[in-house]
Amino acid sequence: MDIIKPYTRFVFRGLGQIMLQGNAITGLLFALGIAIHSLGLAGAAILGAVIGTLWAKLCKYPVSAITAGLYGFNSALVAIGVSYFYSFSTLTLGLLVCGGIFATWIMHVMQTYQLKPYTFPFVLTLWLIFAVVPQHVMDLPLVTLGTSNINGVLQGFGQVMFQSNSWTGLVFILAIFVNNAKHAIWAVAAATLAMIVAFLLHWSNTEIVAGMYSYNAVLAALAVLLLTPQKWLWVLVILLSILFTKLMFVLLLPALTFPFILAIWCVAWGIHFYPNQQINRSTDQH
Incomplete structure (x- = not known):
């Protein structure tokens, strides 16, 4: 249990880092916010953050960066993007996993050379996916608050x-x-x-x-x-x-x-x- 709790915290910090907030509670609220609109995309976001964080851990990337959630947010964005632009299938799942790993690797390379990655690994990964696999944009409805x-x-x-x-x-x-x-x-x-x-x-x-x-x-x-x-x-x-x-x-x-x-x-x-x-x-x- 002591092993699971810290890892879960790192995953949700990864979601928080999407908006440069290294806070697990913020990340959890982001996931809940996505769930208001789409449970599927919320699940994809969490899965993406898990993939990036786990891959970084397996590759023994810097511990401080892993605990700060820096290897989770680009992978999470890739997962959301793939799930948003493509209908669910075995191919989509493969793109999500491979894309998350690739984005995490790009993040590590850019950090190694002291570049400022921000969300560039996510953008590059999704551009490459768009180039290889024809996309279908989902038509999600807008919800207004009155004005x-x-x-x-x-x-x-x-x-x-x-x-x-x-x-x-x-x-x-x-x-x-x-x-x-x-x-x-x-x-x-x-x-x-x-x-x-x-x-x-x-x-x-x-x-x-x-x-x-x-x-x-x-x-x-x-x-x-x-x-x-x-x-x-x-x-x-x-x-x-x-x-x-x-x-x-x-x-x-x-x-x-x-x-x-x-x-x-x-x-x-x-x-x-x-x-x-x-x-x-x-x-x-x-």
Whole structure:
């Protein structure tokens, strides 16, 4: 029993890490939020987190990363994505398991070279699966709370895990709040800002209300809070995520969470590059 409990905690931390929250209770609430919309996808999320965490343990990846749930979240996203885009079959199960293992390996490689993986292993894995196996997008119904504005913000949270459901988004916000109230407030602000910007630019109202411009902004906002206290960079990373999302829509590419990754990589590179420039200028002056 003592062995099972810690492992279960690591698995749910993996779910929490999808939104950069290394908290098992947050991860459990994420699973419950998904279950509100789809029990099957909730089961897939947990299975994916188990696969990634177990594979990391079998391969003897760094214990600290395993206990923090860092090898569970990309695998969980792959499992949700595969279950969302493909009908259940033996092939789907194979894709889920192999995809989860591959994403976990990519995560380990990127960490080994001190890169910033975020959800890139999930994006790369799903892109490869899309390239090999023709996809069928499930038509899941929207659930509104009465006004499109509130709906757009809440679904911005749900769409992080392919959940076009406002109640699921509300539970996700609560889950983040349980771990860090500040993160929850900033994430809601990010989703709202993304929706307002998209509205002012006269982009598709259907996409705005469905949270398609907000979910990458939510992830970008949470990630940049861990990088820097500079609030103007928080605004910049949100605007970049919106821009990259729209660009991928125009190019008819599967965006997934890649706009968030591109935005945060740009800001992280800028944070790293600017101090180096300052140091070089100081050296030149002396």
